[in-house]
Amino acid sequence: MNGMDRQLRDLLEVTAGEPPHRVSAEAVRRRVIRRRVVELTAAAVAVAAIAAIIPVGIGALGRAHRPPGGGPATARTFTSRHYAYTEVLPTTWRSLTQATRQWNGKGAPGYETHVVDLFQGPRGVQAWADAVPTNKNLAAYASATIRASRAGHPCSRPQTSQAITIGGAPARLLGMQCPSGSGFLVEIAVTVRHGTAFVFASQNPTGTKPTDRAAFRKFLAGIRLRQ
């Protein structure tokens, strides 16, 4: 190790400092279990889907055409435990996890945090949702969301900003690249209703696909804000 290496090492030593928390084997064990539960659930969902598709397929083969007047399709509705909304899931979407605690309104929570409800859509796209009481109006809250996203994640300025509605309430749909210039799209839909800000975000960790925007719009169309 030469002089510069040693000096640099000393600087890195000072820079690294002390970790604020300990990582324990027990925490790792809990995470291993959580991961297995998710994997098993995904496998069970896949098996259930296959089990559901096979009889339908066989039935379709056995019938020349569907008899008229069949019953309506059963809608799957997700009800958030922590936030005042429900989501009528489009057929290509499913709920992955519920938030385990409420968001405190700070930062811009990502999809892996415990404060968001997480959903899986088609072709890898994901959506997550959280909400927090606010005294801001929609425009001010949308600006705060942009600031938090740019500070917490190296996102670009919004490349698109559209006025939409969510559950009948005026909302703003923002499109950003994170990191800036990466080509990865993050869409964030924000609405404020009766003193509560709702944030619905979407991304595709496997790489942004042309179908992601439409899938997220379909997801947003299923949202109902509770009183």
Place this chain on the structure above:
Amino acid sequence: MDAQPEGFAQFVEGRQRALQRTAWLLTGDWALAEDLVQTALVRSWPRWERIRRRDDPEIYVRRAMVNSWASWRRRRWWGEQASETLPDSPAAGDLAAEATVRVTVQSALRSLTARQRAVLVLRVFDDLPEAQVAQVLNCAVGTVKATLAHAMARLREDPRLAGLMDRETQ
């Protein structure tokens, strides 16, 4: 089911601090560093017996850590959680000087490519031999040497970092 593999708890207990500090130098954020270490340990858990028998756990976990970090940089750009406080807030006296060092070194590290930063942290900070760095990064020793040389050359060009080193020398 999910009983802790033998020796796992001892490894975590003994190495978590060092692993977290390495992870912090890679990510620049304590929450992410903790997450990165946990992710690497979760990946290692199912293979722990084999790792213990055939491999060096330290190498394996560090490799999992660097690979996870590289993969986050490519894909998990939104998986990060914003920290609630700024990493370096103004402070007085020695604390202010320390904060300056941290900001300068962090900024210098950010100017490196992912691989350069990984090589630099593993070789210079963790003091791993070049052969072990090559094992962790799954590349040739020559690649480690060349990458480290490029990283050092780039850092040498950073006037603020050079200023800090000069101060250390005096």
